[in-house]
Amino acid sequence: MAETSGTSGNETLLFLTDDQLRKGIEAMFFAYRGFTADPDRILADKGYGRAHHRAIHFINRSPGTTVNNLLSILGVTKQSLNRVLRTLIEDGLVESRVGTRDKRERHLFLTEAGETLESELSTAQRKRMRAAFRQVGPDAVVGFRQVLEAMMDRDMHHHYARLREAGE
Amino acid sequence: MAETSGTSGNETLLFLTDDQLRKGIEAMFFAYRGFTADPDRILADKGYGRAHHRAIHFINRSPGTTVNNLLSILGVTKQSLNRVLRTLIEDGLVESRVGTRDKRERHLFLTEAGETLESELSTAQRKRMRAAFRQVGPDAVVGFRQVLEAMMDRDMHHHYARLREAGE
DNA sequence: ATTTTATGTCAGCCTTGTTGACATTCCAAG
């Protein structure tokens, strides 16, 4: 969090041609496909989709999170998330506990089975990320993260930073 | 193409914790949302989706490309692409010419209206990419592209490289 | 000439996004 503070002086008048920018755009497109490819394969076997993966990931990251909190992270409607959550709960991967302080809220947890799937998915995804990071070296990794952070919307960066706090 | 040649010696035994990798994964997730946000808004107004954007982008990149070539780039089924192409053709954004040498093929071109929309979309997307690149500086940009390339599947990297040739 | 292959189209299904209507719970104002 220290190194990304503000627009600190590096407004080095860069000549960025449309070509350079377009390469970045296309790289982003093709890389994202690779990024999701391994989890997608695993999920397809079990009858789930990418939406299930996202839910599982962020429930694992913040056990006990509420549906509403999850909604603002995922940026979908509650109705859309609800469908996914319902199947995960029915299948025994996620547990939904009614809030004690506020009974309107549902707090979400992964069951053991849920943690097993989460582990399988994130292991596959980390494996690819690790290979890429190793291939290019630590400086490139820093640059990678800097650009991605600069590309996020403000509120997404907020969620990203809050998750980082917790994990660090 | 010169600087990315092979696994050249930088296999520097990196200690990559699961935490570091997960940060990369989450950065990728949140950043991709930002990456598509501006075009998505423009498209929604006109009744199109992200799939239309992808088709328009790559037709613009390779005018006269065939449906089959587009398919392998986009990585979807021809039936799925066909639905999108049909609406674009009906709406007069894309022109489909039957091949002269091989009459089975359809060659795809943007019409003037298609080029107008393409320009609107790519201008918005480049604007965000440019802002991000400027914010973080040229070294970070290099690292960004290196990681993304290392994350692509082999065949996607192939398409990426072929497009780069043409644009350079 | 007839079969096989390549390419593109049409029909129908599934996931996952959307909006609208609604039930429950909490809280604040009367």
Place this chain on the structure above:
DNA sequence: CTTGGAATGTCAACAAGGCTGACATAAAAT
């Protein structure tokens, strides 16, 4: 206390864009 509004979660129905299967046509092979 009760009543009206806000917050939260659920149910229903629809749209976009993936998918597979069946099929038409053109080219190539036998």
